[in-house]
Amino acid sequence: MNAWLHIVGIGEDGLDGLVPAARAVVQSAEVIIGGDRHHQLAGLVFAERLKWPSPFDALIAQLQALRGKRVVVLATGDPLWFSVGARIGRSIDPSEITYYPQISAFQLASARMGWSMADVETLTVHGRPVEQMIAFIQPDQRLLILTTGDQTPEQIAKFLADRGFGASKMTVLAAMGGENELRFDGIAATWDHVVPAFNTLAVDCIAAPDAALSPRVPGLPDELFEHDGTMTKRETRAVTIAKLMPMRGALLWDIGTGCGSVAVEWMRAARYAQAIGIEPRADRRAMAAQNALALGTPKLELVAGTAPEMLEGLVSPDAIFVGGGLTDGVFDAAWAALKPLGRFVSNAVTLESEAILMELHKKYGGELVRLAVTRAEPVGPYRGWRPFMPVTQWSLIKR
Secondary structure, three states, X not given: OOOOEEEEEEOOOHHHHOOHHHHHHHHOOOEEEEOHHHHHHHOOOOOEEEEOOOOHHHHHHHHHHOEOEOEXXXXXXXXXXXXXXXXXXXXXXXXXXXXXXXXXXXXHHHHHHOOOHHHOEEEEOOOOOHHHHHHHOOOOOEEEEEOOOOOHHHHHHHHHHHOOOOOOEEEEEEOOOOOOOEEEEEEHHHOOOOOOOOOEEEEEOOOOOOOOOOOOOOOOOHHHOOOOOOOOOHHHHHHHHHHHOOOOOOXXXXXXXXXXXXXXXXXXHOOOOEEEEEEOOHHHHHHHHHHHHHOOOOOOEXXXXXOOHHXXXXXXXXXXEEOOOOOOOHHHHHHHHOOOOOEEEEEEOOHHHHHHHHHHHHHHOOEEEXXXXXXXXXXXXXXXXXXXXXXXXXXXXXX
């Protein structure tokens, strides 16, 4: 099928900055779709101009209704890099689309800062929870962030300062590549600039000696989580996440999620990893939601109820964790829903739950291990070893 849909990246220099082929499709289009800013950048063309639909998800239906016409969608920079082109390409056959990339905001910002793009993390919080960037606050890390408005840099400055990164250098870049390009430099702890709504933020993370260290590898300190004492402890959590094997975009079911420590660490461990926590207690769901916000995984989905009843209708997962011990019917329902090559992990601390795991191991195979953790803690003026309850862990891969 010939391409009828043209997705064109455009910069602050408008049509003059486009390669001849991209300029030609814009000038010969019958319909052009984009935001107000995109239409202004396109200058004088004779096509019918349409704004982004509301809600934005209606865009695909709008485009499909225009099939047969010469349609151009205008996007900022590279349409396939945190932009509308990727969303359209998931719903319309790529053979019907031609993409015309322009220099992205990330590339322009990297050039302005003199940073190698191979050494930075590129993020977007445009139209998404700003808390997503928290997981990337690390010593000596450089971040390029597509923001969601003029208040975003101030929010991110607070996140940095609250975590002991107040000395971090921040630069807001706006209208890059145009005649009205602007730059604002400052420090997170004292950030007070008024910036344009459409901007890109560069952050050079600088940690104080007492800064919070929260790497994306599993095993965050227990004290970083709000909890009621019932949680998968740090050492056991690290082993559990390793067995669950987080991967880009993969989905976890965390059955009996409690304070959400496993689901949060799963989401932090791989880009775009998703998690659904199933938890009957409202107070624990509230703790899980708070932990997700504080630790940079605001998209954690929480479901009220118990398994197996609440599993029906959920999107099939790539991994399943049962932390509170298996009960009747949970494994059968979960195993049936798990995708091929999916990972199943269950931890047990009671003899009754351990007996269930041992029977399942006998029937299905997998790995059965006993995890014992002992920490040195104060005993009066001295120190002693304080053991945690041993954890029996059963894990297997669906093949």
